[in-house]
Amino acid sequence: MTIHLMAKSKAALAVLAAFSSAWLITPTFAQNLPITNGQQATAKDVAQKGVPLSELAPGAPERYTVVSGDTLWAISQLYLKTPWRWPELWGMNLEQIKNPHRIYPGQVLLLLRSNGVATLRMDDGTGTDNVTASALNTVRVSPKNRYETLADNALPTLKSSAIEPFLAEPIIVDAAEFAAAPRIVSAQEGRVLLTRGDRAYARGQAGEPLVDDQSKEKIYRVFRTAKPLKDPFTGLVLGYEAVYAGKARLMGSETTSEETDADGKVSTAIVPARIDIILAKEEIRVGDRLLPEPPRQIKTYTPHAPQGAFNGLIVSVYGSAVENAAQNRVVVINKGTLDGVDSGTVLAILKNGARIIDKEDVTRPLLKLPDERNGLLMVFRTFDRLSYALILDITDGVRVGDRLASPK
Numbered sequence: 001m002t003i004h005l006m007a008k009s010k011a012a013l014a015v016l017a018a019f020s021s022a023w024l025i026t027p028t029f030a031q032n033l034p035i036t037n038g039q040q041a042t043a044k045d046v047a048q049k050g051v052p053l054s055e056l057a058p059g060a061p062e063r064y065t066v067v068s069g070d071t072l073w074a075i076s077q078l079y080l081k082t083p084w085r086w087p088e089l090w091g092m093n094l095e096q097i098k099n100p101h102r103i104y105p106g107q108v109l110l111l112l113r114s115n116g117v118a119t120l121r122m123d124d125g126t127g128t129d130n131v132t133a134s135a136l137n138t139v140r141v142s143p144k145n146r147y148e149t150l151a152d153n154a155l156p157t158l159k160s161s162a163i164e165p166f167l168a169e170p171i172i173v174d175a176a177e178f179a180a181a182p183r184i185v186s187a188q189e190g191r192v193l194l195t196r197g198d199r200a201y202a203r204g205q206a207g208e209p210l211v212d213d214q215s216k217e218k219i220y221r222v223f224r225t226a227k228p229l230k231d232p233f234t235g236l237v238l239g240y241e242a243v244y245a246g247k248a249r250l251m252g253s254e255t256t257s258e259e260t261d262a263d264g265k266v267s268t269a270i271v272p273a274r275i276d277i278i279l280a281k282e283e284i285r286v287g288d289r290l291l292p293e294p295p296r297q298i299k300t301y302t303p304h305a306p307q308g309a310f311n312g313l314i315v316s317v318y319g320s321a322v323e324n325a326a327q328n329r330v331v332v333i334n335k336g337t338l339d340g341v342d343s344g345t346v347l348a349i350l351k352n353g354a355r356i357i358d359k360e361d362v363t364r365p366l367l368k369l370p371d372e373r374n375g376l377l378m379v380f381r382t383f384d385r386l387s388y389a390l391i392l393d394i395t396d397g398v399r400v401g402d403r404l405a406s407p408k
Contacts, residue, residue: 086347201272210273312404
């Protein structure tokens, strides 16, 4: 017998969760994020007052149908001049949108203008959790043991394809941590460069051999020698960025071997662990380091401005030999969790004003033109003193050393 479930309401999702337990199906609800007290307070205030018409984006549509492929950031840009002001967009539709992380394809948004303010409503009045059946996928569950992931139809904040590779590829480490990581010591037949399908040999470090306990598959990420990331202003090394090269699977433990020579002398040799290269983004080399593959995480990001004043710098452009970055490129900034930065922090990019000589003045003074806002970026991965961010909007190219400030 086949069980046919149409997930179109909270009740249906609850039933689906019950069947998930029975049939070993685990749905992943990526958008079910908590709502902060600050977001709720702002949204309630906006819901009462509305948004001033002056805050609406030029050409904000009177009617918009949410389609597959939309993002919450893109919809915010349609209606507000400052899309990072997430609670305001939610507050414009507070009665119907109980959770701002759950907006679905097929919903129709209506922009209402009255008495100098704007509000946002859905034309069916059913709320975000009562989506028409045609807007959602059908999930058929057959009674047999299996594992499936139920895709969440709620819109993501950003296109996952823009940042998903960077959630696993780049990593910030300190020099001591990287030096203590297991390393590739040899390849078969004296080869120096390795690619997918090749066998290699590796050793643990700091007295901890690589051991395959065979309880579960052990996957490691392979990283090239870490490069220092320096603060463009102070020159201080804020961390080391390990360059992602690929993945390897541990096939056999590191052991020791004893041999007796002709004179009866016993010698002990280390037998490195066996690894197979299962993914190579670039050629892997002897000397590259191994770090355990972390569990895959699905994240969403609620855009918000930093608390108080902010003064930061762009440290580097990821994966580029040049200093310029365009829209949808990833950059590293010189602020991290120790500075109060978290995932979803939105920052304004300021283009450094040029230094020129006033040739009309007989004294020919040096002029420093004001720094101008050049775009926005959003932080999506943080470390202690550094963070990765995605450039969302840009007017001109972004360079290492460009300043960052609060978008307010």
